[in-house]
Amino acid sequence: MPLAAPAAIESPRLLIRPLAHDDLPALMPVNGDDEVTRFLPYATWRTPADAEAWYQRIQSLQAGGGALQFVLVEKAAARLVGTLLLFRHDENSRRAELGYVLGRAGWGRGLMTEALHALIAHAFGVMDLRRLEAEVQPANVASTRLLERVGFVREGLLRQRWVARGQPYDVIAFGLLRHEYRSP
Template identity: 40%
Template structure:
């Protein structure tokens, strides 16, 4: 039963969240090779189709091991893959996981992160039995900070000089939401 929990299809008003397929690799590469999409990530932009293939395959393996839940964000109206959302670093005993998102630039500002994010958070709380969902972002990423607050996460701390990507050192802002938090 738990294994099935890591391969859900979650429907929202405009979106379908479901596990990625190898056929999604070209769309994933298009999204995650964009330097603006990857500006605040802890990895550089993708440069080759192999990175997309590897991501899909690694995501499936993590889901089979029940360590992460990695879902594509698809528009219900067209079936197009527009991004991904994840519950990762799943700690079953501690009932916690981290949440993350990536969305293609043409789909920014349309409320898709809020819609997908709340659906994923509710799935984590209700189906996976999570007590806590966390996020870690670059504090300069104001759009992500705004989205997290809109999703009910509260900023809880700051880790100074946490990452160095391509020679750039950055801090990490930590956010959290408890199942018991009022929304």
């Protein structure tokens, strides 16, 4: 069975809802910032066509049933501040991987910690997953601290696992099991 998209997931400051095509202009300042995309596997958006190409890639991922792309809306300002992805869903093993991106204006305010707790609770609850995974480049300190803060365990270094922008790079593999997760 494919992953079922919730209408929305709420946390105190955020609304986490499925991506819509109309969200693309508001995502331009997020994915159009070199500082934000520094550790991401896709190039910084420069034009609306880059946004559209990303959207089409996400659509094909979702069509396979193994991925859900969300956007993060800061409720107080009704502003779109980032994205959250659940992907590489393996139905038999009841596991999936997390990806997350926050626009620079939102950094350091605990927003992604809050978003991850809300999504993890949903993934281990309603979705009945038993393991979540994430991969992070060692130099991405903000991301490794974020994962450890919400309870992920460092499981090892995957050497030269990926090539992006012509360069091979290592990633740290993180994992979180349902029985070890503690909500805040």
